[in-house]
Amino acid sequence: MKKINLLRSVCAPVLCAGLSLSLLSGCGSSQAPAASKAESVAETAAAGTSAAKEAGTTENDDFEAKVADWKPDQNTITLRVSTAAGSTGDLIYRLIANHIQKTTGTTTVVQNITGSNGFLMATDLTSYDPSACELMLGTEALFVVAPLFNEGINVSMDDFEILYGSPSNAPSALAVPASLGIKTWDEFVEYSKNNRIIVSSNVPGGMTHIQATALMGSAGIEFGSVTDNGGNKNILACLNGDANCVVVNTTALHDYVESGQMVPLVQFSSETFNDDAWGLDPIPSVSEIGYPKIAVSPCTVLCCRKDADPVGVEAMRRIITDYLNSDEGKKELLEIDSTLTPISAEEAKEHLENEIETMKYIKDTFYK
Known part of the structure; x- marks a missing residue:
């Protein structure tokens, strides 16, 4: 919202009359004028503050009215x-x-x-x-x-x-086809010892490709890639046999997990994932399998x-x-x-x- 700068000025009263009275009457008699001066300053300050508040309120009300009446300036x-x-x-x-x-x-x-x-x-x-x-x-x-x-x-x-x-309420996750029979990250690591890992993800430099690189690198797993833009395309490449795992966001993954076609193993947020929109079994985080430094929370x-x-x-x-x-x-x-x-x-x-x-x-x- 537009910031409104309010300039408040407090005008000092004219003190000449009070000063003359003090010189004529002695120090003891200066107390009354001092009180009067203080009251005058306070009154002026209060008046200035009140005016500033009124000006601010008016400007804010004007802005709110414009927001309420706003119409797009394009077709x-x-x-x-x-x-x-x-x-x-x-x-x-x-x-x-x-x-x-x-x-x-x-x-x-x-x-x-x-x-x-x-x-x-x-x-x-x-x-x-x-x-x-x-x-x-x-x-x-x-x-x-x-x-x-x-x-x-x-x-x-x-x-x-x-x-x-x-x-993001939908972190990226590593998932495998149910046909592999793998249900946990540890089982995936064992599988990788005797099988070449091909990860389906978005293109190099894209977020899921970077996450796949970080996860496999953390685990010391060598891998190849099948890349495309679009989570559904990435999952289908995995189900079609072009890859044996996929890194994709959990929203795209949801229906495939619910239907029993895909099994999520781990996801890239810092905590176990169990969102209301997910509504399926929780997915452990990369932090839980020992790689907290690659946990990300996209926004x-x-x-x-x-x-x-x-x-x-x-x-x-x-x-x-x-x-x-x-x-x-x-x-x-x-x-x-x-x-x-x-x-x-x-x-x-x-x-x-x-x-x-x-x-x-x-x-x-x-x-x-």
Whole structure:
């Protein structure tokens, strides 16, 4: 929200008359004028404070009125995501887009711009003027991984206005086809001693590929890769026999586990995963199997370009977060096996900055 600076001035009273009286009457008689001066200063200060509060209240009321009356200044509102159609992020933001369209009466679309960990998506956004109608879903892949693993990519959170953030409720997990007969991480390690491991994940430099590299590297397991963008594609590559394990987020994995086709072995958050939207057997964390340094807690952030109209930014923020916090929004998200809890822009930025240290460790240790 736009910050309002209130300038308060306290005017000192004119003391000439009091000073003359003191000189004529002696020190003892100066007490009454001193009290009078103190009262005068206090009254002036109180008047200034009251005026400042009234001015602040008026400005705040004016801002709130503008937010309430805000209308999109474009014929189309665009939500950009860096994942493929049908992915978790895509499905979530199609629900959000539908709500925005119903609320504003303005056509709202989801645009899938994959590749380069979101850099292509960010480049597209920055080709438009700053506006609350031009949005993108930024991730740790864009703001943390891309600059760290590719020196040619220069992206900063400071170039964007964050409307809100959302810590991931769907961590990435390592899973195997049920046909392998493997049910635990220890059994997978034993299996790897006599069988070549092929991991299905997103492309090199993508988050799940980096996580696979960190996990296999921590366990001393050599592996090959089958890569593609899109969690469902990664899982199908595994089920089709092109790979014997997959690293993918638990939302994409859910239905395959529920149907008995896939078995999750370990996931990449710092604690056992047992989310309401998951609703299946808990999955142990990488910390529990001895690798706490590769545990990550991804966080997405909905952004527009810096310097967008603060009224529009606040209005759009409220439209979306009110939906996400509503019973309707929670129900619709659960129907696609998802949950999303919005946090403030400040909390989200701090969360992403904390992930930098984890990714630096992974890069320095497994990408020498």
